[in-house]
Amino acid sequence: MVRKIIITGILLFVIFNAMLYLLPIKKRFVYTDVEKSERFLYAGRKFSVITAGSSLIGNFTFETEKRKNYFNLSLPPSGGCTGVKILALTNNIPDTLYLETNYISRGFNNVLIDGLLDKRSYYAKLIFPALQEQNKFFPLIIDKFKSGNTAQASKRKPKDDLFLQLFASTKEEYSKPVNLVKYNKTLLELKKHLEYLSAKGTFIAFFEVPIEHDLVNSPKLVSQRQALKLAFADKKYNWIQPDTTNRYYTGDGKHLLEESFVRFTKYFKTQCNLLKKQGKK
């Protein structure tokens, strides 16, 4: 009995791996930091345009995605720094990197990075793709049978009491300036990785995702912006100017609702084109 159980388990595992190799089975949408970074790491090819950031740009898609050379490395809880470090440590050098600055202060998720780059685990997941988080069995099956784009931003504002609760907690989060000692340390390490990418020829542009109007000049964002501008004053770093003409709406104070998100995406692309026209890229 024991032998039969083990053989059955292993046989099914081998069959599933073979299916992942042979058939184009892939989840349409990946959400978690591990899934996203694995998808990037095991894609087996180079991406020329990359956006790195937090959940604020989770739904972001670029026109160039159709040409399959764009990757949205938004890592919801970890934020942009972690994405940049993954790029630098894995020597995945894009032509262009757009870095969202809202949650740079979260620093680096080294647990995620160490787990991802651990050699034994990396090769095991490379040989047996079934071990990758993005190929988890049930979510993969569900993804195949569930239609519709589930990766869209919320269409409408949540119920008032929920919105007020969420907004209150966001307000509290943004009411205090960042811890500058910790933040500057993060920026120093970020600079090291960005310098590396820049030296290899990557065009780097920072951008801030608009949030609820009342919070745009909150102590957290103001202190964060000032330190960031100071640390990356060099001309090789480019900045996409924030949109001051439009008003944006969120579901919780920071995550844009669908309509606002679409408006921001348009604005963002126009600004990217402007940078190109200015001859910067």
Next chain:
Amino acid sequence: MLFNSLVFLVLVLITFIVYYIPGLKKYQVGILIVSSFVFYAYYKPILLLLFITSILLNTSSSYIVLKEDSLSKQKKVAAFAIALNLLILAFFKYTPLISHTFYKELELNGSWREFFFTIPLPIGISFYTFEGISLLIDVLRDKNSLKEKHNSFWEHLIKTSFFISFFPHLIAGPILKAHDFYPQIKEKYFSDINWEKVIKHLILGYFLKMVVADNLNEITVNITYPFFLGYSSLNLLLLLFGYSMQIFADFAGYSSIAIGLGFLFGYNLPRNFHFPYISQSFAEFWTRWHISLSTWLKEYLYFPLGGNRKGQWRTYFNLFTVMLLGGFWHGAGWSYALWGFGHGSFLAIERLIKDRVKVNNTLLVQILQTAMVFLVVTFLWLLFKLPNFDQVVQFFKALIDNRSMRFNISSKELNLVMLSSFVVLYHACYLLFKNNKVSPATNYNIQWVSYGVLLFLILVNSGNQNAFIYFQF
């Protein structure tokens, strides 16, 4: 150390190899004690201090009871040691709760307040304290069974240390009873290992924990304030159902792994779960859920209180008291007490009704009873998920207010249903095969295929590593 961590697997492997080396037979118990201490103290070695103190307290006091001839002296020593056990448990587990609740009345200020508010809860303290008490009571009740076998203090110390610390059950049970475990302490042989039992328990346990509970945890995390406010009533019910499945899978999974590991080292640990969600009454539920705790409470609390021998009203009172204390045992929070209060009340009311009304046991009645018990038990789990009582009230408010919201079926909901279906299937199979006789060949084939599939799912669908829910108790 977590059962589902690599470091634990390494510890088990090393222990297993050393344990069965023929030349080291004499030291088998010692080897397991050392491994258990490493297991317990791996992340916080300081915890060993309290753990060893508890072992020494229970060893020395039970040894005195064993060797003492005067019954009154035996009782005094045992009572003193039990009180000390409870005092240690109360200090570490309940001081923060009491000081949080009554800090104004107690006039706690400054550093004292800070000290009482932040007393850490040593992992597994509720479990090993209960085992220590079990030892003292067993020795007092039937000391002859141990007296002959425990000649010296050293021998008693070794066996007691092993009884309390044996790593499979140390942190979250099953709670062992001295009279069940001591007779099993003897030399074990590799050839005696029942591999089928080991593998089946380990596969089922790891499947329930890593595939069902850990994945459900990523979904039921939405039952946190204020996020649940945004869900429709039906979605909230589905999430709560998922949590009910999760808590079963988490704890039953742990117990199954513990039993499997016990078999690996030649020890038979008691069954802790027996398909609890098919229970047709609350009394039955407590004979199927966390069996080692409920039998402990029955033997060492309910019976001494008089059980059902002192009249109907006293029986109701005893049931209620035992469950209320059981609630407090789970956690130092008023919502745990309320959870115990809820179970105690339902047990007492059920008994009251049973004593007065006779119901025909038709299939429909059985189904309705099972559904009702499941619903009540599931709603009471909310007190585990939301230990802040205000949030429980908000949850119920959202359940009523959000009726008009659309039932959202996203991948998350489908995943919850898929994962929960394994727990439902697990119970359904038991009901199905309980009475229908399946031929041994069919049974054999069903079993190896099923366990093979579970092994496959452990490899390809495990969730993020989470601590077991019962670790906090």
